[in-house]
Amino acid sequence: MNFFEGLNFFTYLIAALSGAAVLGILEKPLRHYVFLLSVLFITAVFWSKPQQFLYLLIYVLLQIVLVKGYLAIRKRYGRKAGIYHIFLVLSIAPLLINKIGGLFHLSVLGFLGISYLTFRAVQMIIEIYDGVIEEVPAVEFLSFLLFFPSISSGPIDRSRRFHEDYEKVYTRQEYLELLGDGLMKIMLGLVYKIVLAALFAKWMEAVAYGETWYAGIGYVYCYGFNMFFDFAGYSLMAVGTSYILGVKAPDNFRLPFISKDIKGFWDRWHISLSHWFRDFIFSRFIMTAIRKKWFKTRLTGASIGFIINMLVMGAWHGLTVSYLLYGLYHGVLLALTEIYQKKARFYKKYKKKKWYQAVSCFVTFQLVMFGFYIFSGRMIETVAGFIK
Known part of the structure; x- marks a missing residue:
């Protein structure tokens, strides 16, 4: 039995959450x-x-x-x-x-x-x-x-x-609201994981070994959407279950593919992870750098901080070339975005224009998908094959 997989787990989960619902409605501590x-x-x-x-x-x-x-x-x-x-x-x-x-x-x-x-x-x-x-x-x-x-x-x-x-001991009304929100999240998570993730997995498998350039591109996008719906589906079920148990666990995804820049993406993708690294690695590195005057400007410190932060995140996923490159890739993107937004007159002039935001959204989406290509390990395989 695995978490949020299989009939046995969900049978036991329904029984467990039914008991929690009874306690919550009766205004008992959980x-x-x-x-x-x-x-x-x-x-x-x-x-x-x-x-x-x-x-x-x-x-x-x-x-x-x-x-x-x-x-x-x-x-x-x-x-x-x-x-x-x-x-x-x-x-x-x-x-x-x-x-x-x-x-x-x-x-x-x-x-x-x-x-x-x-x-x-x-x-x-x-x-x-x-x-x-x-x-x-x-x-x-x-x-x-x-x-x-x-x-x-x-x-x-x-x-x-x-x-x-x-x-906290919830009132009946408070708990009923939590219960409703929790059930909605679990149902949406099931749709994400069982229907949509499976659909993209099937398409990904269909194009995985295609030799044409468009098959490779199709694989990248299918992989990205499969990973999102699989992980976001799991997270929704975990958060929904937490709600029913009286714990308002934080949401992990918030429409990441409509992000206007890469900083916005990491504020919407795997939010609890990115915010943990932001608070306990990036922010502390920046504060130490300022206190000890490691860099001439804060912009330089922030740029290096982004790269270190994301490299550590890549290493957390695993000490493989693909994961480390993925972390480095996003660290460099975040650093370049910070420099561009702080220095470029073009950005300051047009950042509120709808056409600029639309273009920025499109570019960010492509950069994110290329990052998934690195993360998947497929890029390393492709490069190795090309070298051979």
């Missing part, structure tokens, strides 16, 4: 029920994968020790950068080991959802260091870390936002 469901669903999914289950248990125990341990040290000794960096590295280490192992086709500490759990744990360590998290109740931390709707593919929630929903 937090203990959410924790119980997460434990049950994770056990059911991982039961047939004993090695992954063992890795998951080791990982969770490690993160509890790191988060609770760092909180205790932070309270006693204050902001010590050296100690903070040690705990940060230790928290990221399992994911890093897993990614490096993947280069050699080894499953080291690998389990479904390790990336998304790492985002949650690392975010808590960073915000404990910042002083904005002062308490970490063990059960709530486990509920946040193991929240089953978003464990395998997001969206990436934030602990303080999760805490507000976790503690």
Whole structure:
């Protein structure tokens, strides 16, 4: 059984959400029920994968020790950068080991959802260091870390936002609105994933091995739309399920293909991921660069920050040439967009014109699709074949 796949999962999910709906309508707290469901669903999914289950248990125990341990040290000794960096590295280490192992086709500490759990744990360590998290109740931390709707593919929630929903007891009217919104998102997600993603997958397969130039272009667009509808469909179902459980998980997509520039695209595509990197990597790099005067201008710092930020994001997807090139490609695009918008008189003169926005939309869409071509690994294959 896998998350949001197959008859068994959805049968159990309907039963679980029915119980949540009863509790919500009766104005009862949902937090203990959410924790119980997460434990049950994770056990059911991982039961047939004993090695992954063992890795998951080791990982969770490690993160509890790191988060609770760092909180205790932070309270006693204050902001010590050296100690903070040690705990940060230790928290990221399992994911890093897993990614490096993947280069050699080894499953080291690998389990479904390790990336998304790492985002949650690392975010808590960073915000404990910042002083904005002062308490970490063990059960709530486990509920946040193991929240089953978003464990395998997001969206990436934030602990303080999760805490507000976790503690809240909704009125009947409030919960009924959440229930309605949640059911609508689940139904739309099913259409995205089961109908539209499958349709584009079929078309993609039909043109995958075509030798004509237009077959190659058709593959790129089918791949891009298939990836969007598959991932957005999963995200909608995860968010919809979260709503019914009383947790307003953030939306992950917002009409990304109508973006007017590449910055707008990353504000609409995989939003929880791009905003996480923006807040915890890009912004902190920029603040450090300004404080230590690394660059002559803020524009230079921002441009380099975009490239570093997206390279890290590419590496997060995997330490392969395709993923790293994808990150570099988007980092350069973001840097060039920033320079163009800050320096070009043409942009400042025409940016509000409808014709300019239409052209910008079209160009951005093509750039995004070429990025998917890099991401798919097909470009590397094509280049290798050409060289041969």
